[in-house]
Amino acid sequence: MNELFSIGEFSKITGLTVKALRFYHERELLVPARVEAGSGYRYYDHDNVQAARAIVALRELGFSVAELADILADHQDEADIVEFLRRRKQQLAEQIETDRQLVANLDRIIQQETEAKALMSTPQFEVEEKQLPALLVAGIRMRGRYDECGPVFGKLCRALGRHIAGKCMCLYYDGEYREDDADFEPCVPVKRAVEMEGVAVRELPAGRCVSLVHRGPYQQLGRSYERLLQYVKQRGYQMQLPTREVYLKGPGMIFRGNPKKYLTEIQIPIEDS
Amino acid sequence: MNELFSIGEFSKITGLTVKALRFYHERELLVPARVEAGSGYRYYDHDNVQAARAIVALRELGFSVAELADILADHQDEADIVEFLRRRKQQLAEQIETDRQLVANLDRIIQQETEAKALMSTPQFEVEEKQLPALLVAGIRMRGRYDECGPVFGKLCRALGRHIAGKCMCLYYDGEYREDDADFEPCVPVKRAVEMEGVAVRELPAGRCVSLVHRGPYQQLGRSYERLLQYVKQRGYQMQLPTREVYLKGPGMIFRGNPKKYLTEIQIPIEDS
């Protein structure tokens, strides 16, 4: 009835390591029933076994040792610790939410790179005509130099988070190239309308366009625009604004990457005929 | 073009603390462009800014500093690190899964205690007749002493995990009290059939029963059985096997609790008439 266990035996009974037991003793979380004066040997009894069971259970639920001390100090029934359990559940729920966000971000990057990889093997891109579906986007319209849109994408992505439903793109409202006072709108496709100050959500209309994928740094986009505009002119199409650039592969979330490998799809809407 | 930033300026630019920057330097993760020989002052350049952006992004994704060293050592494009990203995603998915399990466990305990608390305010329990719905349970039938069922519930709960759909219960196949060689089956309601060796899943039939909630330690269950059986006899009902005990509140997942507060519902099935 009154038998005592050495620390090794107790370790096997409870599944806790000897090191952990000594640690819990030091923290006064699980104090052996008897400590021999001369040798310092620890001896544990059946009450210790019960306490150890509680400790194991609570640790598996993710409570810290400090919290355990709080909890075990003056509670011996689960009814008394419901508040602790609720708080812990709340913590876990938050943890899960942030982890899910991270997974979503990782997924976006992985998918982006996978698609870009598939495109990279294309030897040379040609002008295409295609039908664009309607697209819900969140954007920030601005005036300035084209290269000012970089940080704006950062802001958009961070602000929209899990609502993002496609690749970053930019709308251009000038019919021509402008150095300093361009009128454009960095934006990103979203699943649903999102309220956010400074960010406008609306639907880009469906319609036909001519499209060309440009490979290389943004400074050389002019050449691809030239090819596209020539094509539009030859066919007698009527170009419409805003034109779009879709950044299939550009400076990423993580690295700036190699500009020679950037892929940008230029889309010039044309009148349906 | 070639401007350098002191560690304080660089800290503001990148959002990393001065302490963190010194730490990354020590780990050779982010080495300043120049370190003044005399004073040891660190000076950072634009390449350092790019590298810091990558570090911030990867740290936000939850990579450890050691992993960062690996990743940054020989990759400068997101396409190169897709494998790392995939592994990280896998880790996160596992983390989310275990956290969800914990939340489910917490939920079970909280709900259990909430229901028990409501019952605890009942002054005195009376014999009731009621209709039991059919119930899918997973159980382990065994022979031995009644108190051997305790650890079996532990096993069941751990094995079944998130499939559990109700409170622990025990079926008794003997028509009478047995000391040593009882035939009984600890079991637990489940949502769906689960394959597991040693565990049998089946449906308990619906039917009428007489029921009494017993308050107090299990040693005193006999008194409540007596009341119930007397009731059955008085009404001339025909008792059927197995009888059931539902552990509304007993030794919990965490604490053994106070046996005087245990609540156990005894259910004795009777023939439909």
Added chain:
DNA sequence: CTTGACTCTCCCCCAACGGGAGGTCGTAGA
């Protein structure tokens, strides 16, 4: 009495920094 298994205390180690002590340097104000 010896041997081997156990146990003790004490110290260092992990990650990713944060806090603070104590020293150096340059500048600005009294």
Added chain:
DNA sequence: TCTACGACCTCCCGTTGGGGGAGAGTCAAG
């Protein structure tokens, strides 16, 4: 000119929950 202040440096200790190991003492069996 003196002093205060701000920015920077290195070095050391703290955090969590123990793990690993050294060196010494203890227990039980042969």
